[in-house]
Amino acid sequence: GAVVSQHPSWVICKSGTSVKIECRSLDFQATTMFWYRQFPKQSLMLMATSNEGSKATYEQGVEKDKFLINHASLTLSTLTVTSAHPEDSSFYICSAGGGGRMETQYFGPGTRLLVL
Amino acid sequence: GENVGLHLPTLSVQEGDNSIINCAYSNSASDYFIWYKQESGKGPQFIIDIRSNMDKRQGQRVTVLLNKTVKHLSLQIAATQPGDSAVYFCAENGPGGADGLTFGKGTHLIIQP
Numbered sequence: 001g002a003v004v005s006q007h008p009s010w011v012i013c014k015s016g017t018s019v020k021i022e023c024r025s026l027d028f029q030a031t032t033m034f035w036y037r038q039f040p041k042q043s044l045m046l047m048a049t050s051n052e053g054s055k056a057t058y059e060q061g062v063e064k065d066k067f068l069i070n071h072a073s074l075t076l077s078t079l080t081v082t083s084a085h086p087e088d089s090s091f092y093i094c095s096a097g098g099g100g101r102m103e104t105q106y107f108g109p110g111t112r113l114l115v116l
Numbered sequence: 117g118e119n120v121g122l123h124l125p126t127l128s129v130q131e132g133d134n135s136i137i138n139c140a141y142s143n144s145a146s147d148y149f150i151w152y153k154q155e156s157g158k159g160p161q162f163i164i165d166i167r168s169n170m171d172k173r174q175g176q177r178v179t180v181l182l183n184k185t186v187k188h189l190s191l192q193i194a195a196t197q198p199g200d201s202a203v204y205f206c207a208e209n210g211p212g213g214a215d216g217l218t219f220g221k222g223t224h225l226i227i228q229p
Contacts, residue, residue: 004159006159032215034215034216034217041124042222043205043219043220043221043222044160044205044217044219045219046216046217046218049215049216059216093159093160095160095217097215103215104150104162104165105150105162105217106162107152107159107160107161107162108159109158109159110157110158110159112157
């Protein structure tokens with residue numbers, strides 16, 4: 001399957017700071033990437049769809065000004081958690097696919113964020 | 117799919133036995149379904165997928181069954197091994213033409229030696 005990487009794998013930050021998470025597709029080009037959030041012992045929740053060269057599409061209830069997404073190239077999407085607070089602590093996972101509704105999505109290893 | 121609850125359903129199976137994990141999906145318009153395996157602290161790993169024009173699909177040691185009438189999906193794992201211990205999620209493609217996936221609650225599969 002396709003390989004998706006994330007960086008960093010974990011981050012600890014103080015409340016009020018901003019954190020940037022990178023998602024890269026290593027062996028294919030991804031016009032669309034997705035960002036999910038997962039709280040302990042719960043399922044993945046889609047946050048937003050990242051589109052190369054255009055604005056991201058956010059799911060209902062997700063603040064676009066708090067979770068900034070940039071998809072500058074076909075292999076890189078970034079998620080910036082601005083002014084992070086303890087309730088933003090979670091496991092953030094990205095996925096990428098070749099495009100289209102039937103295309104399998106491959107997930108990155110996730111980024112564990114802890115906001116103190 | 118819903119994402120509520122602090123405790124995942126758990127299925128405990130003896131090593132070597134077969135296991136069946138079930139999933140109910142919510143959107144009758146969904147036409148693509150995937151099973152993922154997630155180990156602790158890692159991202160979901162693709163296992164097998166199925167399109168709505170099929171009822172059954174087989175992979176290596178795994179079989180996915182789709183019953184569109186009752187909106188039910190199942191994953192069968194044959195001859196379970198210790199490495200099969202993980203949380204298993206079903207996912208469906210989103211409504212309205214969105215490509216983001218909607219995940220089920222997940223089932224924690226425990227393989228006992």
